[in-house]
Amino acid sequence: xxxxxxxxxxxxxxxTIVSLKAQAQSCCAKGKPSCGKMKETSTKxxxxxxAPNDSLKVFGACGMCKARIEKAALSVKGVKDAQWxxxxxxxxxxxxxxxNKEDLSKALTKVGxxxxxxxASDKVYDALPxxxxxxxx
Numbered sequence: 001x002x003x004x005x006x007x008x009x010x011x012x013x014x015x016t017i018v019s020l021k022a023q024a025q026s027c028c029a030k031g032k033p034s035c036g037k038m039k040e041t042s043t044k045x046x047x048x049x050x051a052p053n054d055s056l057k058v059f060g061a062c063g064m065c066k067a068r069i070e071k072a073a074l075s076v077k078g079v080k081d082a083q084w085x086x087x088x089x090x091x092x093x094x095x096x097x098x099x100n101k102e103d104l105s106k107a108l109t110k111v112g113x114x115x116x117x118x119x120a121s122d123k124v125y126d127a128l129p130x131x132x133x134x135x136x137x
Contacts, residue, residue: 056101057116058084058091058108061134065113068132072111076104 058069066084069091073082078097085092093104105117112124112132125135 053092053094054101055090055092056104056108057089059089059114059134060084060086060132062086062131064129065132065134068111069108069113072107072113073104076107079104 060066060069063086066086069084070082073079073084073091073093076099078095078099079093080096081094083092084090091108102117105115108115109118109120110124112120112128114120114125114135125133
């Protein structure tokens with residue numbers, strides 16, 4: 001009698017599993033990846049496209065420079081992220097569109113920061129706060 005009860009329990013469990021799987025397949029066939037009756041399984045998604053990175057030498061001296069440099073870089077069309085490292089005087093930026101590095105350099109020199117590609121005018125540089133002076137001349 002115990003064996004018959006165990007067998008019945010196994011058959012009921014298996015038939016329930018088969019029924020739930022069929023129901024889930026039916027939901028998926030109708031364009032419903034999860035009908036709420038079964039736990040949704042994870043699916044592998046394509047990795048998000050990674051924007052290209054580049055860097056540019058940009059001279060500065062302090063935290064105010066960092067904010068100014070990053071803001072100027074982000075003002076250039078196509079630049080999505082900009083991080084300036086004061087120790088290395090290096091701007092690393094992420095962009096989504098092809099950008100002209102010289103346009104980026106011009107945006108930075110307009111706000112008073114020399115780059116490897118251009119020099120800020122003396123008038124703009126002289127207007128920077130004292131803590132932002134980085135030239136050694």
